[in-house]
Amino acid sequence: xxxxxxxxxxxxxxxxxxxxxxxxGSAYEILGPFDRFGSPHLEKQNxxxxxxxxxxxxxxxxxxxxxxxxxxxGKFQGGGIGExxxxxxxxxxxKILKECKKGNRIxxxxxxxxxxxxxxEANYGLLxxxxxxxxxxxxxxxxxxxxxxxxxxGSFGGMSLTAGLCSALIMTREGRLGMNGPEVIQQEAGIxxxxxxxxxxxxxxxxxxxxxxxxxxxxxVEDDVQxxxxxxxxxxxxxxxxxxxxxxxxxxxxxxxxxxxxxxxxPEVARELLATDTEIQDTELxxxxxxxxxxxxxxxxxxTNGKPSIxxxxxxxVADTTINGIKARVIAVVPNPENIYYRAxxxxxxxxxxxxxxxYVQQAIDEDCDAAEKRLIIPIxxxxxQAFGYHEELLGLYLACSAAIDAxxxxxxxxxxxxxxxxxxxxxxxxxxxxxxxxxxxxxxxxGVNVHVMSKKSAAIITMRSIEELDEAAKExxxxxxxxQSFQKLGxxxxxxxxxxxxxPNDDDKKVLMDAIIDAYHDIQxxxxxxxxxxxxxxxxxxxxxxxxxxxxxxxxxxxx
Amino acid sequence: xxxxxxxxxxxxxxxxxxxxxxxxxxDLEVLVEPTDDNQAVFEIRTGITGFxxxxxxxxxxxxSLNDVSARITINDFGATPGIVSLRLAQAVEVSGNGKxxxx
Numbered sequence: 001x002x003x004x005x006x007x008x009x010x011x012x013x014x015x016x017x018x019x020x021x022x023x024x025g026s027a028y029e030i031l032g033p034f035d036r037f038g039s040p041h042l043e044k045q046n047x048x049x050x051x052x053x054x055x056x057x058x059x060x061x062x063x064x065x066x067x068x069x070x071x072x073x074g075k076f077q078g079g080g081i082g083e084x085x086x087x088x089x090x091x092x093x094x095k096i097l098k099e100c101k102k103g104n105r106i107x108x109x110x111x112x113x114x115x116x117x118x119x120x121e122a123n124y125g126l127l128x129x130x131x132x133x134x135x136x137x138x139x140x141x142x143x144x145x146x147x148x149x150x151x152x153x154g155s156f157g158g159m160s161l162t163a164g165l166c167s168a169l170i171m172t173r174e175g176r177l178g179m180n181g182p183e184v185i186q187q188e189a190g191i192x193x194x195x196x197x198x199x200x201x202x203x204x205x206x207x208x209x210x211x212x213x214x215x216x217x218x219x220x221v222e223d224d225v226q227x228x229x230x231x232x233x234x235x236x237x238x239x240x241x242x243x244x245x246x247x248x249x250x251x252x253x254x255x256x257x258x259x260x261x262x263x264x265x266x267p268e269v270a271r272e273l274l275a276t277d278t279e280i281q282d283t284e285l286x287x288x289x290x291x292x293x294x295x296x297x298x299x300x301x302x303x304t305n306g307k308p309s310i311x312x313x314x315x316x317x318v319a320d321t322t323i324n325g326i327k328a329r330v331i332a333v334v335p336n337p338e339n340i341y342y343r344a345x346x347x348x349x350x351x352x353x354x355x356x357x358x359x360y361v362q363q364a365i366d367e368d369c370d371a372a373e374k375r376l377i378i379p380i381x382x383x384x385x386q387a388f389g390y391h392e393e394l395l396g397l398y399l400a401c402s403a404a405i406d407a408x409x410x411x412x413x414x415x416x417x418x419x420x421x422x423x424x425x426x427x428x429x430x431x432x433x434x435x436x437x438x439x440x441x442x443x444x445x446x447x448g449v450n451v452h453v454m455s456k457k458s459a460a461i462i463t464m465r466s467i468e469e470l471d472e473a474a475k476e477x478x479x480x481x482x483x484x485q486s487f488q489k490l491g492x493x494x495x496x497x498x499x500x501x502x503x504x505p506n507d508d509d510k511k512v513l514m515d516a517i518i519d520a521y522h523d524i525q526x527x528x529x530x531x532x533x534x535x536x537x538x539x540x541x542x543x544x545x546x547x548x549x550x551x552x553x554x555x556x557x558x559x560x561x
Numbered sequence: 562x563x564x565x566x567x568x569x570x571x572x573x574x575x576x577x578x579x580x581x582x583x584x585x586x587x588d589l590e591v592l593v594e595p596t597d598d599n600q601a602v603f604e605i606r607t608g609i610t611g612f613x614x615x616x617x618x619x620x621x622x623x624x625s626l627n628d629v630s631a632r633i634t635i636n637d638f639g640a641t642p643g644i645v646s647l648r649l650a651q652a653v654e655v656s657g658n659g660k661x662x663x664x
Contacts, residue, residue, distance in 0.1 A: 050584035075585030
């Protein structure tokens with residue numbers, strides 16, 4: 001037996017990975033370490049930054065085709081997305097999009113090695129991931145967006161939602177793809193839900209081979225640079241049929257509706273379920289015997305004048321209404337204590353919720369496709385988190401969230417004004433899936449309104465700090481704080497409404513929010529903007545809230561050859 | 562986190578800049594940039610506090626073996642003195658042979 005020497009991509013650092021993929025001598029780095037553009041937020045927390053902030057952007061050619069590799073350094077802060085690294089990623093995609101619109105075909109290649117949002121820069125990561133997602137959805141229409149998950153970390157958190165949006169995904173056996181990392185699930189749901197140290201089980205659930213067998217990714221390769229190149233080229237050459245998984249709403253929704261969790265679904269069974277491509281008979285979900293009040297439900301009832309929900313899933317409320325003569329679809333995620341997915345009973349965004357949001361947003365797009373005036377869409381945000389559970393990861397929660405993001409972004413690009421009303425908690429993947437793709441964000445100034453990426457307890461464990469240390473750091477870095485006033489300092493809010501009773505709204509409160517929604521609606525119409533750029537051009541953003549995000553984009557433009 | 566700066570006289574010029582390493586557990590990143598003021602200037606940021614004497618010795622040893630006029634910047638994430646010495650040697654080698662990825 002002759003053993004062939006392989007050139008490992010997995011074992012290489014992010015920069016080496018990027019240069020290895022591109023034709024020799026063709027590539028140059030944008031915003032490399034010599035620009036010394038590290039994170040401005042880490043030093044304040046006594047953490048040593050890295051000069052490229054762990055995000056490597058290399059432009060060159062692959063087999064003579066213009067390409068840009070966006071490569072995440074998993075060894076620096078777990079590949080977490082902060083303000084600078086996030087802006088490098090989003091800004092590069094935005095630049096490629098601009099070039100593609102001009103007719104210059106440039107292929108993006110993303111190498112994922114990331115735990116998701118960098119908890120030390122929390123809400124900057126959240127904003128960045130929304131912008132990355134928005135760019136992928138738009139860019140996919142011009143050029144295939146290829147994602148590679150080589151390992152060793154894999155792709156988790158908000159970044160897994162962007163991976164779900166890619167045109168095609170390439171993995172190795174070593175790679176993992178999931179929304180919540182095993183440690184976080186164990187922390188949030190207990191060791192009986194998932195033992196984070198049971199590695200064989202985890203790879204059987206979310207490892208590259210399992211994801212391939214389940215039909216959730218496109219190509220599984222052995223770790224060798226040449227194999228990755230061939231896989232990428234096979235996507236570009238059209239040898240791979242694009243599955244557009246986030247658009248297979250009816251298929252996945254009926255699949256998740258048909259599951260029962262009375263007994264734990266084993267990984268091998270789950271893979272078979274997910275790989276089914278025959279039509280799944282629709283199952284009617286039981287009507288909950290008891291209606292649980294929630295802030296989201298109260299506001300939904302107020303804004304729709306108590307209209308019944310048309311949604312087939314009880315934990316997602318959907319109704320069409322008119323506000324000041326403007327046609328609008330209102331969507332809210334609410335608790336359902338009888339949800340078959342027991343980790344999604346308190347209003348979390350889980351498998352059913354993500355796909356249901358996608359369904360009713362897509363429905364509005366389809367129904368209005370010939371209409372001159374596209375329906376206003378109002379996501380009411382009161383979401384405690386995404387669902388943390390064994391079955392959620394096993395069955396691909398990340399894709400349910402990607403589908404919701406895809407639907408909202410597609411609606412926005414099609415000309416539906418989306419005005420997000422943050423009336424309660426807006427946390428992490430749940431907020432990314434439901435609200436973050438809106439053209440305008442409106443929030444209530446209320447202590448029940450919080451924006452963040454993870455519970456304090458989990459964040460403390462993951463970053464190996466105490467809760468007191470986290471609170472101390474949040475004073476220096478507003479992006480780490482949970483309260484809405486701190487979030488406002490980042491410049492993404494269109495309006496923060498004072499004097500509104502968030503938890504027990506009456507008709508006066510309703511009027512204040514409705515007026516703000518109408519104002520935002522007219523602002524969208526006036527500017528005719530369909531992207532998220534207003535979050536970077538607001539006065540607060542320009543005056544420091546997003547200083548690094550803006551500067552990074554300017555530097556990408558200046559260094560682009 | 563601690564920061565310190567050292568400078569030493571130097572005579573030899575180098576041609577290329579170099580970047581090696583990563584700010585990951587037990588590792589560090591090193592930037593070497595040519596200068597023509599006949600000095601080797603070290604700027605160090607480290608997450609591990611209380612080891613300034615060790616740093617000084619490691620840098621002095623490096624300077625005794627390498628005479629380079631350069632600005633050398635270090636971001637450290639808890640590398641051992643051995644790793645620091647290896648990364649510095651690697652950076653100088655890369656800068657000398659011009660094999661830096663960005664060149």
